[in-house]
Amino acid sequence: MKNFYKELRKHLIIYWLFLKSSLMVQMEYRFNFIGNLSMEAGYLLVKLSYVVVVYRSNVKINGLSPDEILLFIGTFVGLTAVYAGMFMINNFRLRGHIRDGDLDLYLTKPVSLQFMVTLRLADLTLFAVDLLAGGVMVTIAWARLGIPLTLYTMGGYLLFFALSSAVAYSLFFLPQILSFWMTNTSAIAEITDSFWDFNNMPMDIYHNWIKQVGVFILPIFVITNFPPMFVLGKLPPLYAIWAFLLPVALLWLVRVVWQRGLRSYSSASS
Amino acid sequence: MLARRLPWSHKYYKAFELGFQTALEYRLNFLISLISAAYPIFIQTFLWTAIYQSTSQEVVYGFTYRQMIAYTFLAGLVNRLVRTGFEYEIMDDIKSGKYSKFLVQPLGYFPYRLCSYYGNKLPGQVMILAIMVAILIGLKVFWGIDTQLAAILAFLGTLVLAATLNFLIFYCLSAMGFWIVETGFLFEGIRIVTILLSGGIFPLEVFGEQFVRVMNLLPFKYTVAFPISVLNGNISPQQVLQGLLIQLLWIAITYALAHVIWRKGGQRYVAVGG
Numbered sequence: 419m420k421n422f423y424k425e426l427r428k429h430l431i432i433y434w435l436f437l438k439s440s441l442m443v444q445m446e447y448r449f450n451f452i453g454n455l456s457m458e459a460g461y462l463l464v465k466l467s468y469v470v471v472v473y474r475s476n477v478k479i480n481g482l483s484p485d486e487i488l489l490f491i492g493t494f495v496g497l498t499a500v501y502a503g504m505f506m507i508n509n510f511r512l513r514g515h516i517r518d519g520d521l522d523l524y525l526t527k528p529v530s531l532q533f534m535v536t537l538r539l540a541d542l543t544l545f546a547v548d549l550l551a552g553g554v555m556v557t558i559a560w561a562r563l564g565i566p567l568t569l570y571t572m573g574g575y576l577l578f579f580a581l582s583s584a585v586a587y588s589l590f591f592l593p594q595i596l597s598f599w600m601t602n603t604s605a606i607a608e609i610t611d612s613f614w615d616f617n618n619m620p621m622d623i624y625h626n627w628i629k630q631v632g633v634f635i636l637p638i639f640v641i642t643n644f645p646p647m648f649v650l651g652k653l654p655p656l657y658a659i660w661a662f663l664l665p666v667a668l669l670w671l672v673r674v675v676w677q678r679g680l681r682s683y684s685s686a687s688s
Numbered sequence: 689m690l691a692r693r694l695p696w697s698h699k700y701y702k703a704f705e706l707g708f709q710t711a712l713e714y715r716l717n718f719l720i721s722l723i724s725a726a727y728p729i730f731i732q733t734f735l736w737t738a739i740y741q742s743t744s745q746e747v748v749y750g751f752t753y754r755q756m757i758a759y760t761f762l763a764g765l766v767n768r769l770v771r772t773g774f775e776y777e778i779m780d781d782i783k784s785g786k787y788s789k790f791l792v793q794p795l796g797y798f799p800y801r802l803c804s805y806y807g808n809k810l811p812g813q814v815m816i817l818a819i820m821v822a823i824l825i826g827l828k829v830f831w832g833i834d835t836q837l838a839a840i841l842a843f844l845g846t847l848v849l850a851a852t853l854n855f856l857i858f859y860c861l862s863a864m865g866f867w868i869v870e871t872g873f874l875f876e877g878i879r880i881v882t883i884l885l886s887g888g889i890f891p892l893e894v895f896g897e898q899f900v901r902v903m904n905l906l907p908f909k910y911t912v913a914f915p916i917s918v919l920n921g922n923i924s925p926q927q928v929l930q931g932l933l934i935q936l937l938w939i940a941i942t943y944a945l946a947h948v949i950w951r952k953g954g955q956r957y958v959a960v961g962g
Contacts, residue, residue, distance in 0.1 A: 453873030460880035467884055471735070471894055474749075477742040479735075612724040618731055623738040 490620040492555025503545025578645035588668035598679030617642040707807025729764040767888035782865035788959040843919040856942035866953030887913030907938040
């Protein structure tokens with residue numbers, strides 16, 4: 419147990435250094451930084467256009483008021499900060515690491531290889547913009563809905579947010595591991611990445627069977643729907659149990675597939 | 689020397705052919721990008737269905753439910769039809785110095801890019817137009833929405849102008865590469881905003897009358913929303929003619945602007961290496 423905490427501490431310190439170095443790289447090319455900011459602002463504007471549609475329609479959409487939908491969209495933007503800012507860039511690079519043999523270098527490091535590969539880089543511009551925008555949307559919706567700010571609501575929301583982040587990490591990394599067996603997985607990567615946008619709106623707008631598929635079979639809806647559903651008191655007990663089981667199962671699955679993939683890896687330089 | 693002997697049309701036909709071949713080479717990518725394009729259509733269809741089911745009104749933002757769904761599908765497809773992508777190649781040409789060869793060769797960079805763009809668009813356009821025909825047949829068979837032959841022909845005309853206008857907008861923007869080394873992110877940001885302003889995500893009426901009035905004056909609407917209105921038959925023949933004239937006007941303005949910006953930018957161009 420002592421060894422576990424020691425390792426955890428070491429990895430946390432290294433992750434902090436990864437974040438620092440990512441920020442330094444981004445700040446080095448200042449116009450890139452501004453360009454990146456403008457790109458994210460553009461994407462954010464598109465997400466806000468959905469908010470405009472919802473508010474201007476001024477109807478309860480499948481039982482959800484515009485303020486409740488804002489809570490969902492805000493959570494989606496906040497979780498986009500975590501997924502696109504922390505994980506996505508690393509996921510897309512795995513293919514290149516395998517093809518070019520960069521993984522050789524990572525294999526020699528005295529830290530977890532999966533940790534190195536999946537968390538080495540971070541897009542902190544994107545992370546900051548989306549987290550701020552998502553936070554503002556959630557705060558406005560929270561206040562307008564009159565949800566009490568207690569340890570239970572706030573703590574529960576943050577807990578489900580963290581669980582959702584773990585689901586996002588695993589679910590979107592899994593298809594990338596196929597790169598160990600397939601030379602070109604860009605097609606799969608593009609399709610699975612587009613799945614992220616299904617969370618743009620609450621899952622209640624879809625048919626019931628699509629909802630069940632999105633929760634239990636291809637659990638994309640678990641990511642951004644569960645935190646606001648908990649706060650609104652609309653999370654059924656079955657979904658709550660699933661929210662705790664799924665991240666564990668997915669993280670385990672990622673670990674198993676990753677280790678299998680690693681066994682198939684042959685260095686490009688040797 | 690060979691290029692000098694080639695007639696003008698033959699030279700740029702080669703550029704067209706090159707773009708066409710490139711598009712065929714990456715046909716799988718194109719098919720996948722079509723699948724990705726289907727997601728927003730899917731989400732928006734469910735959103736509008738939920739909105740229309742939750743309201744007592746038959747007409748929302750000036751559209752009936754069927755018109756709104758038809759718009760959602762057509763906007764997704766037209767958006768793909770006029771989409772550019774050459775701006776990243778131009779950025780690379782300027783950054784890596786490949787632009788130099790166009791300065792010494794008897795080949796104009798603008799006509800080369802334009803012909804290559806049309807060639808690159810052709811296979812995809814044929815595919816998307818086939819999908820569009822299937823949608824129009826579906827609309828007629830299932831919902832009784834009839835599309836006149838005249839509207840289809842006018843739509844095809846406005847579509848060519850829309851693609852040209854979008855090309856010119858992004859050709860102007862590409863010149864930023866002379867001043868800024870890395871413009872990829874910026875292009876992406878601008879591309880997303882122009883899609884929104886062109887009506888490629890939601891009808892412009894959703895954002896209010898004031899917004900529509902402003903958009904009527906800017907070029908973006910004439911790349912997506914206007915061709916769809918022509919196809920839907922939502923506007924009168926006079927309005928179609930007026931829209932066509934505005935498209936032509938904006939093409940002339942952006943062409944002149946591109947000429948000025950590229951001349952200024954060319955003066956700043958420095959080729960590094962041999």
